[in-house]
Amino acid sequence: xxxxxxPTEYGEYLAxxxxxxxxxxxxxxxAWIIVEALHQDIRVTLxxxxxxxxxxxxxxxxVLVVTGTDNDWFEAMWTRFDVNHVRRLCQAxxxxxxxVHELVDSRLNADGQQPAIFVGGVLLDEPPAGTSxxxxxxxxxxxxxxxxxxxxxxxxEGFANDPEHARVHRRSEEFSKVYEQLIVGLKPIALVTSxxxxxxxxLAVESAIRHGTPVIHTQQTGSLKAYAFFPDKTxxxxxxxxxxxxxxxxxxxxxxxRNRKTLRRSAELVAWRSKANLGRPSWWRGGAAASAELTNxxxxxxxxxxxxHRFGFDPAAPVVVVFNHAVSDALGTNYESFxxxxxxxxQTVQFASLSGTKANWLMLDHPSQxxxxxxxxxxxxxxxxxxxxRMAFLxxxxxxxxxxxxxIDLGVTVRGSVSNELPAYGIPVIQAGWSEWSACGLSLxxxxxxxxxxxxxxxxxxxYRGEALITDExxxxxxxxxxxxxxxxxxxxPLVPTWHDGDRGPMLRSLRISMRAVESDGDPAYTAVxxxxxxxxxxxxxxxxxxxxxxxxAVPRMHVIRTG
Amino acid sequence: MSTKPRFTTDFDLPVTAxxxxxxxxxxRDPAVRIVDGFARGIGIVxxxxxxxxxxxxxxxxxxxxxxxxxxxxxxxxAIQWWGRKVPADVQPRIPEGARxxxxxSQGALRAAALLSRRKWTRGPARAWLSFDLAGDELxxxxxxxxxLEEPVLDLPSWADGFSRHASVGIAVMxxxxxxxxxxxxxxxxxxxxxxxxxxxxxxxxxxxxxPAIDATGTRPLPTGAFLLNPPPCGLRPQEASSLVxxxxxxxxxxxxxxxxxxxxxxxxxxxxxxxxRRVRRLGKRLRPLRAAAAREVRTELKMPKVPAAIEKKIxxxxxxxKGIIARLGKAEALSVEAVWLDSGMSMPVDYxxxxxxxxxxxxxxxIGPILVHVGVxxxxxxxxxxxxxxxxxxxxVRFAEAGKTGQPAGEVQGSP
Numbered sequence: 001x002x003x004x005x006x007p008t009e010y011g012e013y014l015a016x017x018x019x020x021x022x023x024x025x026x027x028x029x030x031a032w033i034i035v036e037a038l039h040q041d042i043r044v045t046l047x048x049x050x051x052x053x054x055x056x057x058x059x060x061x062x063v064l065v066v067t068g069t070d071n072d073w074f075e076a077m078w079t080r081f082d083v084n085h086v087r088r089l090c091q092a093x094x095x096x097x098x099x100v101h102e103l104v105d106s107r108l109n110a111d112g113q114q115p116a117i118f119v120g121g122v123l124l125d126e127p128p129a130g131t132s133x134x135x136x137x138x139x140x141x142x143x144x145x146x147x148x149x150x151x152x153x154x155x156x157e158g159f160a161n162d163p164e165h166a167r168v169h170r171r172s173e174e175f176s177k178v179y180e181q182l183i184v185g186l187k188p189i190a191l192v193t194s195x196x197x198x199x200x201x202x203l204a205v206e207s208a209i210r211h212g213t214p215v216i217h218t219q220q221t222g223s224l225k226a227y228a229f230f231p232d233k234t235x236x237x238x239x240x241x242x243x244x245x246x247x248x249x250x251x252x253x254x255x256x257x258r259n260r261k262t263l264r265r266s267a268e269l270v271a272w273r274s275k276a277n278l279g280r281p282s283w284w285r286g287g288a289a290a291s292a293e294l295t296n297x298x299x300x301x302x303x304x305x306x307x308x309h310r311f312g313f314d315p316a317a318p319v320v321v322v323f324n325h326a327v328s329d330a331l332g333t334n335y336e337s338f339x340x341x342x343x344x345x346x347q348t349v350q351f352a353s354l355s356g357t358k359a360n361w362l363m364l365d366h367p368s369q370x371x372x373x374x375x376x377x378x379x380x381x382x383x384x385x386x387x388x389x390r391m392a393f394l395x396x397x398x399x400x401x402x403x404x405x406x407x408i409d410l411g412v413t414v415r416g417s418v419s420n421e422l423p424a425y426g427i428p429v430i431q432a433g434w435s436e437w438s439a440c441g442l443s444l445x446x447x448x449x450x451x452x453x454x455x456x457x458x459x460x461x462x463x464y465r466g467e468a469l470i471t472d473e474x475x476x477x478x479x480x481x482x483x484x485x486x487x488x489x490x491x492x493x494p495l496v497p498t499w500h501d502g503d504r505g506p507m508l509r510s511l512r513i514s515m516r517a518v519e520s521d522g523d524p525a526y527t528a529v530x531x532x533x534x535x536x537x538x539x540x541x542x543x544x545x546x547x548x549x550x551x552x553x554a555v556p557r558m559h560v561i562r563t564g
Numbered sequence: 565m566s567t568k569p570r571f572t573t574d575f576d577l578p579v580t581a582x583x584x585x586x587x588x589x590x591x592r593d594p595a596v597r598i599v600d601g602f603a604r605g606i607g608i609v610x611x612x613x614x615x616x617x618x619x620x621x622x623x624x625x626x627x628x629x630x631x632x633x634x635x636x637x638x639x640x641x642a643i644q645w646w647g648r649k650v651p652a653d654v655q656p657r658i659p660e661g662a663r664x665x666x667x668x669s670q671g672a673l674r675a676a677a678l679l680s681r682r683k684w685t686r687g688p689a690r691a692w693l694s695f696d697l698a699g700d701e702l703x704x705x706x707x708x709x710x711x712l713e714e715p716v717l718d719l720p721s722w723a724d725g726f727s728r729h730a731s732v733g734i735a736v737m738x739x740x741x742x743x744x745x746x747x748x749x750x751x752x753x754x755x756x757x758x759x760x761x762x763x764x765x766x767x768x769x770x771x772x773x774x775p776a777i778d779a780t781g782t783r784p785l786p787t788g789a790f791l792l793n794p795p796p797c798g799l800r801p802q803e804a805s806s807l808v809x810x811x812x813x814x815x816x817x818x819x820x821x822x823x824x825x826x827x828x829x830x831x832x833x834x835x836x837x838x839x840x841r842r843v844r845r846l847g848k849r850l851r852p853l854r855a856a857a858a859r860e861v862r863t864e865l866k867m868p869k870v871p872a873a874i875e876k877k878i879x880x881x882x883x884x885x886k887g888i889i890a891r892l893g894k895a896e897a898l899s900v901e902a903v904w905l906d907s908g909m910s911m912p913v914d915y916x917x918x919x920x921x922x923x924x925x926x927x928x929x930x931i932g933p934i935l936v937h938v939g940v941x942x943x944x945x946x947x948x949x950x951x952x953x954x955x956x957x958x959x960x961v962r963f964a965e966a967g968k969t970g971q972p973a974g975e976v977q978g979s980p
Binding site: 265268269271272273275292293294295296297298299300301302303305306309310318400402403405408409410425426427428463468469470475479 | 567568569570571572573574575576579597598600616618620668670671703705706707709711713
């Protein structure tokens with residue numbers, strides 16, 4: 001954890017938290033909950049620990065926090081990760097701590113006798129097979145981890161002989177063994193994790209799922225948001241994210257869509273606020289350039305003429321905007337139509353260059369790409385296709401939302417959040433992969449490369465024929481998704497300051513005041529976690545979304561509610 | 565053809581529009597709906613921050629044809645912003661160069677302006693960007709789009725000193741939109757002759773800097789270039805088929821070619837900026853030149869008497885170079901170039917010499933914004949000019965009917 005508050009502020013917060021959590025959880029019992037504290041942002045770890053301790057109000061359990069870091073992550077992302085801050089945090093939350101990175105290091109460096117794992121003073125048996133992970137799953141995880149920490153879009157040529165790759169592979173295998181040992185030895189009732197990808201998180205998730213442990217995946221946005229995967233509810237898909245996509249979709253299509261008339265006003269409100277970038281997810285950029293101020297199609301047409309001129313585009317052809325993803329971000333953790341994000345983007349650019357004059361293509365790079373790519377992937381493609389007419393490559397910060405919305409006729413992404421934002425305003429989006437919302441019927445999904453190209457071709461032709469590629473129902477669904485994501489599944493609790501409260505002193509102060517001044521029973525965090533846990537629902541909900549009564553009580557009563 | 569998005573939600577508020585006639589004087593005016601590459605101001609509309617900047621204003625025109633006039637300014641802050649905001653890879657870096665600005669509105673190039681600061685006064689340079697819109701070009705549910713950018717075309721070498729990323733830092737001081745009365749489009753013949761200063765104020769001519777409010781007469785061409793914009797409806801006689809621009813030149817006197825600008829302004833009888841003190845200070849520095857100046861002026865350079873005496877002499881200088889244009893013309897040493905700014909194509913210019921002036925003729929139908937440059941071909945002009953440069957200035961802009969060619973200025977002035 002990286003501490004950006006003063007040590008005094010942190011100390012006062014910890015003192016308040018220690019009393020609060022001691023008195024607001026059940027006495028410790030034999031069961032375990034494993035929680036990760038592997039991210040440097042204190043907000044991430046606080047969310048994980050709050051969920052874990054909310055579970056400790058339902059069951060007597062102990063919490064084991066796994067933490068630590070290594071040079072790979074320091075070089076790739078971290079600025080100040082300090083295990084000592086985690087240690088004090090664990091004490092305040094009544095949890096035990098295990099530095100898994102240190103453990104992995106000592107095992108990798110050990111000659112002969114492997115260091116043992118003691119948790120709660122008990123020695124954990126080492127599973128005889130080491131790890132039961134499928135080799136292909138491990139390899140895929142290593143690939144994703146290697147690309148991420150080295151910030152490259154794909155494994156380099158000859159990676160099999162690369163000692164760095166071999167080192168990451170050995171390290172990942174050791175991670176898998178340690179997590180296997182923990183999960184088999186402790187038989188935890190839940191794994192709470194902020195990430196489900198890469199070696200330090202993803203291999204814990206893999207072990208948990210193999211051994212039937214529920215995984216709670218907290219989200220780093222809003223107030224308290226979390227997805228939950230209960231292995232007995234599986235629909236049989238290979239990754240946790242793919243599972244969640246289907247479960248969220250089924251829930252959304254059943255409970256939310258059913259109440260669309262009741263929720264209409266609320267969905268409109270969120271859609272309106274979103275235009276001014278209010279209530280944005282934490283990773284969206286803010287500022288004036290992120291507001292959408294166009295109000296109608298006439299204004300759009302007028303702006304459009306100028307913007308097309310600026311990009312050297314043909315006004316008679318539609319504009320397809322391709323949103324390049326952060327190229328090394330969580331490769332392969334959800335269903336993707338292509339073998340990797342880089343492959344998808346390259347193939348798309350190639351397709352665009354071959355489709356000749358039929359469409360204008362605007363290729364936008366991810367705003368945080370420099371944290372994910374040091375190989376110049378986007379710039380390389382830009383140079384390679386520099387002479388193709390009606391094709392522009394730009395960093396997305398260079399294209400403010402008004403400019404983008406005035407020209408875009410079709411958006412293309414794999415899992416970017418434009419695929420839930422743009423449909424809410426009537427702009428169709430093709431997804432070459434799955435995301436949390438891709439089973440909710442907002443976007444056009446392409447299953448494989450062939451159907452992707454066919455869908456692109458058909459869509460461009462459809463635009464020429466004046467066909468609407470998006471239906472009113474899709475727009476309504478997209479606006480409902482905005483509500484669902486930002487309101488219905490975002491639990492507001494004084495125990496979890498909203499993400500935009502920051503990770504510094506003022507956030508810890510408001511948290512400390514909440515714990516000292518506010519009585520605890522019925523706290524939305526507790527009731528939401530209890531509801532999700534007891535019903536094995538796929539996510540936390542602000543109120544009971546399965547109950548029509550609860551839904552209508554949560555929204556303004558200015559509508560005549562007609563069902564069916 | 566394209567996607568029809570749905571931006572509206574149940575919570576959208578009614579949009580404030582500018583009522584006509586109206587003026588936008590602040591970036592906080594709610595009628596300024598959208599800006600891009602533009603920083604809103606408080607006491608001014610704002611400043612451009614990118615080489616292509618845009619603002620979009622909601623206007624309630626109710627189908628009327630309108631005249632849009634925008635005052636833009638190149639000042640010290642604009643130059644400062646250029647240094648700060650233009651990416652380092654833009655070369656050459658000439659923040660203080662002349663700025664050639666193209667204004668697109670409602671999808672078409674409407675006007676252009678040339679801004680260049682006086683070297684010595686360092687005061688701001690201003691220009692009006694003015695154009696007319698037909699009633700159907702400004703629908704009430706649409707926007708008035710004001711898109712300022714630099715030309716993408718390669719300009720001839722005489723424009724090498726112009727700044728790239730021309731719009732960066734340029735301030736939009738105010739924007740006024742007036743409905744055009746129906747008779748305005750019919751034309752007012754009384755305005756068929758304009759002196760250069762009035763042409764510049766109407767937005768038809770752009771020489772680099774708008775004249776001071778009371779100035780009339782000629783406009784100097786510090787860059788040798790000027791811009792012609794489509795004449796505003798109200799000024800154009802319907803039967804006019806060509807626009808005649810009279811340009812004159814005089815050889816810089818020895819004093820003019822060596823003196824600093826404020827003193828030249830003083831010599832020419834114009835305002836000098838920061839008062840007499842500065843002139844006096846400059847005067848001291850110029851002692852070595854006094855002798856030469858004295859010979860030219862044929863009078864003693866005793867400070868209190870200087871302005872009047874020199875001014876008198878200037879009048880004689882003005883008549884002195886009368887023949888220079890004709891002599892240069894005969895020697896085929898003049899170069900007149902024109903570029904259509906929308907296409908980047910060079911345009912043949914019909915010109916001749918009348919009464920010591922260069923008379924340029926442009927067909928009205930062909931006037932999109934045109935960048936015109938007058939100059940001399942150095943090696944041919946050298947024997948005639950010596951080492952003294954020519955000072956160019958625009959004298960007047962006049963509409964002519966078909967068939968009538970350039971008349972001497974004296975005749976024209978009597979006509980209205």
